[in-house]
Each structure stands twice: as C-alpha cells, then as structure tokens.
Amino acid sequence: MSTALKILVPVKRVIDYAVKPRVNSARTAIETAGVKHSMNPFDELSIEAAVRMRERGTPAVTDILALSAGPPKCVDVLRTAMAMGADRSIHVEISDAEVKEKGELEPLGVAKLLKSVVEKEERNLVILGKQSIDDDSNQTGQMLAGLLGWGQATQASKIEFEGDNVSVTREVDGGVETLRCPLPMVITTDLRLNEPRYASLPNIMKAKKKKLEKMTLQDFGVDDGRRLKTLKVEEPPARQGGGKVEDVDGMIKKLKELGAI
Amino acid sequence: MPPLRLNPTLFNRCRASSRPRLLRPALLPRFLAAQARWSSATTEPNQPDPDGGTQGAPSSQKHIKYTSESYPEIKRDSKFGGLSEKHVQYFKELLGTESAVIDGFSQDATDDLEPFNSDWMRKYKGHTKLVVKPGSTEEVSKVLKYCNYNMLAVVPQGGNSGLVGGSVPVFDEIVVNMSRMNKIRDFDEVSGTLVVDAGCILEVADHFLAEKNHIFPLDLGAKGSCQIGGNVATNAGGLRLLRYGSLHGNVLGIEAVLPDGTVMDDLSRLRKNNTGYDIKQLFIGGEGTIGIITGVSIQCPQRSKASNVAFFGLESFGKVQQAFCAAKGQLSEILSAFELMDGPSQDLVHRVTDKKRPLEGQHPFYCLIETSGSNPDHDSEKLESFLENVMGEEIVSDGVLAQDETQIQSLWSWREGIPECLGHWGGVYKYDLSIPLPELYKLVEDTRERLTSAGLVGDDETHPVVGVVGYGHMGDSNLHLNIATRRFDKEVENKLEPFVYEWIAKRNGSISAEHGLGLAKKAFIGYSRSETMIRLMKQIKELYDPNGIMNPYKYI
Numbered sequence: 066m067s068t069a070l071k072i073l074v075p076v077k078r079v080i081d082y083a084v085k086p087r088v089n090s091a092r093t094a095i096e097t098a099g100v101k102h103s104m105n106p107f108d109e110l111s112i113e114a115a116v117r118m119r120e121r122g123t124p125a126v127t128d129i130l131a132l133s134a135g136p137p138k139c140v141d142v143l144r145t146a147m148a149m150g151a152d153r154s155i156h157v158e159i160s161d162a163e164v165k166e167k168g169e170l171e172p173l174g175v176a177k178l179l180k181s182v183v184e185k186e187e188r189n190l191v192i193l194g195k196q197s198i199d200d201d202s203n204q205t206g207q208m209l210a211g212l213l214g215w216g217q218a219t220q221a222s223k224i225e226f227e228g229d230n231v232s233v234t235r236e237v238d239g240g241v242e243t244l245r246c247p248l249p250m251v252i253t254t255d256l257r258l259n260e261p262r263y264a265s266l267p268n269i270m271k272a273k274k275k276k277l278e279k280m281t282l283q284d285f286g287v288d289d290g291r292r293l294k295t296l297k298v299e300e301p302p303a304r305q306g307g308g309k310v311e312d313v314d315g316m317i318k319k320l321k322e323l324g325a326i
Numbered sequence: 327m328p329p330l331r332l333n334p335t336l337f338n339r340c341r342a343s344s345r346p347r348l349l350r351p352a353l354l355p356r357f358l359a360a361q362a363r364w365s366s367a368t369t370e371p372n373q374p375d376p377d378g379g380t381q382g383a384p385s386s387q388k389h390i391k392y393t394s395e396s397y398p399e400i401k402r403d404s405k406f407g408g409l410s411e412k413h414v415q416y417f418k419e420l421l422g423t424e425s426a427v428i429d430g431f432s433q434d435a436t437d438d439l440e441p442f443n444s445d446w447m448r449k450y451k452g453h454t455k456l457v458v459k460p461g462s463t464e465e466v467s468k469v470l471k472y473c474n475y476n477m478l479a480v481v482p483q484g485g486n487s488g489l490v491g492g493s494v495p496v497f498d499e500i501v502v503n504m505s506r507m508n509k510i511r512d513f514d515e516v517s518g519t520l521v522v523d524a525g526c527i528l529e530v531a532d533h534f535l536a537e538k539n540h541i542f543p544l545d546l547g548a549k550g551s552c553q554i555g556g557n558v559a560t561n562a563g564g565l566r567l568l569r570y571g572s573l574h575g576n577v578l579g580i581e582a583v584l585p586d587g588t589v590m591d592d593l594s595r596l597r598k599n600n601t602g603y604d605i606k607q608l609f610i611g612g613e614g615t616i617g618i619i620t621g622v623s624i625q626c627p628q629r630s631k632a633s634n635v636a637f638f639g640l641e642s643f644g645k646v647q648q649a650f651c652a653a654k655g656q657l658s659e660i661l662s663a664f665e666l667m668d669g670p671s672q673d674l675v676h677r678v679t680d681k682k683r684p685l686e687g688q689h690p691f692y693c694l695i696e697t698s699g700s701n702p703d704h705d706s707e708k709l710e711s712f713l714e715n716v717m718g719e720e721i722v723s724d725g726v727l728a729q730d731e732t733q734i735q736s737l738w739s740w741r742e743g744i745p746e747c748l749g750h751w752g753g754v755y756k757y758d759l760s761i762p763l764p765e766l767y768k769l770v771e772d773t774r775e776r777l778t779s780a781g782l783v784g785d786d787e788t789h790p791v792v793g794v795v796g797y798g799h800m801g802d803s804n805l806h807l808n809i810a811t812r813r814f815d816k817e818v819e820n821k822l823e824p825f826v827y828e829w830i831a832k833r834n835g836s837i838s839a840e841h842g843l844g845l846a847k848k849a850f851i852g853y854s855r856s857e858t859m860i861r862l863m864k865q866i867k868e869l870y871d872p873n874g875i876m877n878p879y880k881y882i
C-alpha cells in the first residue's frame with residue numbers, strides 16, 4: 066500500500082494574464098487598482114494536477130488544501146480553486162494597508178509560511194506553479210524544498226506514481242529529463258502538464274459550502290521581513306511606429322532623407 | 327491593398343514574453359462573431375489566423391469570376407457615359423497627388439485595380455478602370471458633381487469588407503474610395519460624442535476611445551479594415567447591438583454629399599432634435615445609393631471595467647428561451663451578449679479543432695452569455711444569483727463560468743470559430759435572417775429535415791451535405807442558418823431556395839438581418855418588403871439620385 070497523499074497547493078492572485086499591465090505614475094510599481102485579477106495560470110495547472118491525482122485514485126488523495134496569502138480579494142482565487150476541486154482552503158490575510166507599507170511578500174517569506182503550513186497540516190506533497198506571472202521570480206518552490214529538506218522536481222510536464230516514488234518529467238533545454246523522487250516532495254508545474262478544467266456551475270455552488278479558514282502570518286509564526294527593495298519600474302521602450310507616405314515620390318524623398326538611397 | 331486585418335483588440339494585449347503564451351494553444355482569436363455571414367453560397371476565404379490577421383491571400387480561389395459573367399441577366403445601362411481621357415485628366419487635376427487616382431484608363435493597371443474591383447468573399451468582380459480617393463468633403467462634392475453632370479456611374483467604397491457585393495463595381499463604375507478621409511475630428515469626453523471622417527477605420531476609432539475609457543457602440547469581425555462610413559452605410563449590427571442598440575439610434579449626425587455635389591451638413595451632436603424629417607436615417611443602411619457619407623458623429627458609451635462569460639448546455643430550444651428571459655430579467659443592464667449555438671454546430675467545431683469541450687456531456691443547445699458592467703463585485707453578485715437560479719430551476723442542464731480572461735476568450739472561440747470550421751469541408755450555404763424568437767430554431771429543423779429526407783446529408787463523399795446548423799445573436803432574434811457542404815451542388819441549392827426565403831416571408835421575418843441587400847439580395851427583397859414599401863423606397867432613390875449614378879444595379 067502506498068502512502069495516501071495530503072496535498073498543498075498554494076495559489077496567487079495576480080493581474081490577469083490577458084490584461085496589459087501599466088506602470089503607475091510614480092514609476093514604483095504596476096498599477097493594480099481597478100485592474101482585472103485572476104489566479105496565476107501556473108497555479109491553475111497545479112490545482113488541476115492535484116484534482117487529477119484524486120480522480121486517478123492510486124495513491125489515494127486524502128485532502129487537497131489550497132492556500133493563498135495576500136489581500137482580502139484572494140478569496141476569489143481560493144473559491145476558483147475549490148470550484149476546480151480543492152477540498153478546503155486557507156486564506157492568510159495580509160491587509161491592503163500592510164502590503165502598501167511593506168511591499169508584497171517575497172519568495173523567501175512565502176516559502177517559510179508554506180513550510181509552517183506543511184508541518185501544521187501534515188502535508189506530504191506540495192504542488193506549486195513554477196513561477197507567478199507578476200514577479201516571475203521562479204524561487205518559491207525551490208526555497209520551500211530547501212527549507213523542508215525535501216526532494217524537488219521543478220517545471221513538471223508529467224507526473225506519475227510508482228508506489229511511494231514519484232516520477233516527474235520536466236522540460237529542459239533541448240529535451241526532457243525524468244526524475245524519480247520519494248515522497249514527501251515539492252513539485253513545480255509547467256505549461257504542458259495539463260489543460261485546466263473550467264469551473265462548472267454545480268461545482269461553483271458546492272465550493273461556496275467548502276471550508277475557507279482565515280488566518281494570519283502571526284498564526285504561523287512567520288518572519289516576513291522584506292529583504293528586497295524595488296527602486297524603479299519602467300515600461301520597455303516604445304517601439305517606433307512606421308510613418309506613412311502619400312505616394313511614390315514621397316517615399317523616395319523619405320528614403321533619401323534617411324540616406325537609404 | 328494590404329490583406330484584411332481582422333484584428334481583435336484582445337490579441338494586441340499580449341503581455342511580456344515570460345507569460346505563458348501557450349497556456350491554451352488552440353485559442354481562436356476573438357475575431358468577433360458573425361464574420362462571413364453572407365447569405366448565398368460561398369466558400370470561406372480569408373479566415374483569420376490566430377494572430378488575428380488573415381491567412382495569406384484572400385482565398386484559395388485564384389480567379390474571381392466577373393459579376394457580369396455570373397449574372398448574365400444584368401446588362402450595363404447605356405445611359406451611363408464611358409470614361410474618357412478628359413475625365414481622367416479632370417480627376418487627376420482635382421485630386422492633385424498621384425496616390426489619389428488609380429488610372430487604368432491611360433495605362434494598364436489591372437493589378438493595382440484588382441483589390442478595388444473584387445470583394446472580400448472573392449465572389450464579385452467588376453471592370454472598373456478608375457479609382458479616385460478624395461481627401462476632403464469638398465473633393466467628394468466635386469467628384470460627384472462632375473460624375474453626375476457627365477452621367478458617370480460611381481460606387482462608394484469603404485473598407486470593402488461588405489458581404490453582399492455592394493462595395494465593388496459590376497461594370498465600369500468609378501470607385502470612390504474613402505480611405506484618405508481617415509481623421510478623427512473631435513471627441514467630447516463629457517458627452518461621449520465622437521466625430522470622425524467616414525474613412526476612419528473602426529478599430530482605429532475604438533482604440534482611440536479605449537484610451538479615453540469609452541467604447542465604440544459597434545463591434546464586428548472586420549473591424550481592422552471596415553470604415554465607420556461603411557458601417558453606417560450598411561447599418562452594421564454586430565456584437566454589441568444587444569447592449570448598445572443599432573446605429574439608427576447611436577448616430578447623432580451625418581455629413582454627406584449628394585450626387586449633384588450638394589453637401590448635406592447634418593453633423594449634429596445633439597441627442598434630441600425633433601425639427602422635421604430625420605433625413606440622415608436614409609443614409610444609415612442606404613448602402614451608397616443616395617449619396618456618399620463623409621463624416622459621422624456618434625454617441626459612444628463608457629467602456630465597461632468588468633466582464634464575465636458563462637457557457638451553458640440546454641436540452642431544448644424552449645429552455646434556451648427561458649434562459650434568455652431569465653438573463654434579461656436578472657442580469658438586465660449588465661447583459662451584453664446572448665449567443666446561441668446548436669449541438670450540431672459545436673460538434674462540427676469539435677471535429678475540426680479537436681479542442682477539449684467546455685462541458686462534459688453533449689447537449690442539443692448551447693448558449694454563451696456575456697455581462698459587462700462597471701463594478702466587478704456588483705456584477706458577480708448578480709451573475710451568481712442568476713446562475714444559481716437557472717441551475718436550480720433546471721433551465722440549463724450544465725454550465726461553466728470563465729475564471730479569467732483567457733477562459734473568456736476560449737469560450738468565445740466556440741461561438742466565433744463556427745463560420746471558419748464550417749468551411750472545412752468545402753463550401754457553405756449561408757443565410758443571415760431575422761425571425762421572431764419563438765420560431766427562430768424551427769427553420770433549422772425544417773431545413774435539416776428537408777435535406778435529410780432528400781438523402782443529401784451524410785458522413786461520406788457521396789452526400790454533398792455535411793451538416794445543417796444554426797447559431798447566431800439570440801438576443802437580436804438573428805439566426806445564421808448554415809449548410810456545410812463538401813461541394814456546391816445544384817440539387818442542394820434548389821432544395822434551399824426559394825424554400826428558405828418563403829419560410830421567412832410566411833413569418834414576416836427578414837431575409838437580410840444585418841448584411842444588407844447589395845447585389846446578392848436585391849432580387850429577394852420582395853420576400854421581406856411589401857410592394858408599397860418598395861415603391862416608396864424607389865421614390866426616395868429617384869428624388870436623391872435622379873440620374874441613378876449612385877451604386878447602380880444594386881439594392882432595390
């Protein structure tokens with residue numbers, strides 16, 4: 066008999082993938098007020114992976130716990146996670162004021178928080194997105210594995226179980242690599258792992274009744290001190306648009322001006 | 327002419343390259359609904375590619391047959407004068423710059439003229455030898471005055487994306503192309519009134535408005551190439567009609583030039599103006615038959631901050647109607663689209679794209695509902711109670727709600743991808759119809775039954791018909807009846823026409839809901855309009871264009 070899985074899936078609320086981000090006027094951050102937010106797309110893949118493990122049945126999945134740390138609105142992405150199939154969730158609330166004052170949590174702070182959750186909730190598998198599309202850090206999973214002293218497989222495109230061993234195919238430059246690792250472990254997900262399901266209406270209704278616990282960083286005794294400071298945020302230089310000429314003569318004149326002919 | 331750009335705004339909003347672009351690789355662009363819904367037999371050229379452009383040349387069809395050959399019964403009217411050296415010289419002098427006149431009279435310019443002679447569907451082609459591109463209202467006036475005096479027939483042309491053959495000449499009519507009149511004249515942020523030149527491209531205007539948190543009250547698949555003047559001239563419907571209403575309501579004023587050169591300056595910016603006959607309405611949907619529109623003022627609403635999309639499976643058309651009533655009742659002012667797709671249409675999309683279906687099981691009908699509003703929390707609350715209601719009452723059998731923008735686009739692709747997918751096997755017979763809502767779907771059933779019992783529908787090569795499907799703007803009672811075929815087949819055509827038109831006439835529907843008459847539907851107007859109405863229309867034409875030089879052989 067293989068060990069039953071108790072899965073933790075952290076999910077982050079980020080500016081929607083399809084929205085064009087804009088730098089604020091002080092050029093210190095991206096403008097987030099009034100901008101559409103959604104679940105980090107890589108985290109959707111993680112939830113989907115966990116739910117598919119449950120559907121497969123071997124090894125059995127005892128519990129899928131979704132967790133999000135951030136402002137009150139994070140509840141929306143937790144509801145989505147539960148509508149997709151997570152059993153319950155924890156919202157580690159950080160008030161908007163706190164984020165404003167101290168800045169967002171950093172990968173190390175998140176990894177410490179997750180470590181504490183893993184211990185309290187007795188998890189044996191953590192599935193994270195390989196990165197969140199807002200800061201693109203690609204660090205949290207690795208730091209968490211380090212803090213826990215667990216094995217890790219990053220950028221997974223396929224996950225298979227063989228008894229208590231997990232074999233993970235990951236995409237690397239020029240090909241794929243397959244790792245085998247015993248539980249407990251940390252996996253981070255990549256794009257080709259799966260195609261996340263839509264949240265169906267019956268499941269959205271059911272998700273409303275699932276348990277959503279509110280907690281704070283203090284409850285987990287996490288030091289969330291910030292180590293990084295954002296100095297400046299700038300848009301990439303605007304592309305120079307093409308000019309229009311009225312006719313052939315105009316074009317020749319222009320080309321001459323530019324010294325092209 | 328550059329290839330048509332069916333460029334959806336959504337695709338211009340791609341983010342930094344680290345973003346997972348391949349998240350859902352099979353995403354179809356949001357080349358918003360209703361592209362290519364012309365109503366007689368056509369192939370499906372110019373299908374948009376995932377970058378929102380169109381693939382290569384307009385169509386696989388190499389040679390476009392001259393309209394004069396496909397319609398041998400139409401004869402050139404001998405009252406019109408022929409082009410002469412003197413005429414060409416006049417236009418060149420009037421318009422000054424070289425690029426404003428394409429002269430195929432003094433020299434061979436066949437290739438240069440081709441894009442102005444042939445239409446988007448590559449179904450119609452004229453013989454013009456002259457294209458003029460006036461740059462101002464005054465120049466338009468001088469061009470028309472000259473043509474009227476010399477009995478030279480003209481075709482007003484916008485983005486040439488019309489679907490009924492109205493925008494290209496039949497014989498040697500002079501093409502008056504409006505592309506050089508492309509300025510945004512004025513925008514008032516307080517009232518939302520936009521004033522533009524007629525040749526301004528729809529998408530350009532909408533981008534301009536987006537920067538100012540406003541939206542153009544019309545959206546359609548050809549937005550990257552069609553012009554506002556062309557939209558007004560065809561009274562285009564499109565995707566936002568349910569929410570923002572028709573151009574007859576939104577256009578506040580029109581500046582137009584009559585055939586004799588008179589400039590009709592009715593460029594009002596007023597919402598209310600009850601002082602006499604509202605003449606500008608004749609130009610909305612007038613398809614270039616009584617004058618050329620040179621400027622438009624239009625009322626533009628505030629752009630919505632929040633939008634949601636839900637996708638339903640339903641067991642009968644009766645349930646679809648219940649869902650529509652529930653949506654109107656409970657979502658009311660935030661409802662921005664209610665689109666219908668029947669089961670067979672979704673099966674064909676699935677066969678062609680092989681994408682994962684949004685819903686688990688299969689259903690006889692599907693609906694796509696979009697909401698747009700100013701307050702995400704308020705909208706979500708409304709939407710949730712609506713969804714709970716339609717699920718609880720078992721009006722819908724199953725459904726999903728998009729959780730992010732990517733899912734929104736992906737769900738839309740099951741509606742917008744239909745026309746493209748239907749063309750997969752060969753040709754499509756298309757009908758764009760208005761039908762009273764209760765009977766909207768019955769036409770599809772009757773047509774399917776008719777073709778099936780004639781043994782024309784089947785899964786193998788011996789049957790010409792692949793499937794008979796229905797979809798469309800449920801919210802506007804606008805049905806698209808499409809028959810996907812392996813080849814055009816006289817027997818199929820004879821079963822369809824005049825059957826479909828007679829069916830529509832019996833129910834007082836319209837044989838052309840949003841694409842107009844042009845050349846394609848001219849012969850069938852009698853199915854939707856009484857003799858008296860047609861007579862009154864002819865009187866208008868006679869009054870404004872006594873010489874008949876404006877867009878002849880078409881419309882009525």
Ligand SMILES: Cc1cc2nc3c(=O)[nH]c(=O)nc-3n(C[C@H](O)[C@H](O)[C@H](O)COP(=O)(O)OP(=O)(O)OC[C@H]3O[C@@H](n4cnc5c(N)ncnc54)[C@H](O)[C@@H]3O)c2cc1C
Pocket residue numbers: 332359360361362363446481482483484485486487488489492493504524525545546547548551552553554555556557558559560561562563564565613614615617618619620840841844877
């Ligand atoms: C992919 C695709 C999707 C479409 N989707 C829809 C849709 O959802 N809903 C819908 O209603 N239609 C739709 N259409 C058809 C629609 O009618 C046209 O795309 C558009 O409104 C025409 O604009 P245009 O500038 O291309 O005009 P053209 O095609 O150039 O001209 C159309 C008619 O208007 C006349 N005209 C043009 N400009 C002027 C002017 N300045 N003054 C007087 N007359 C003028 C022409 O003589 C012609 O009769 C679609 C077309 C395509 C190709």
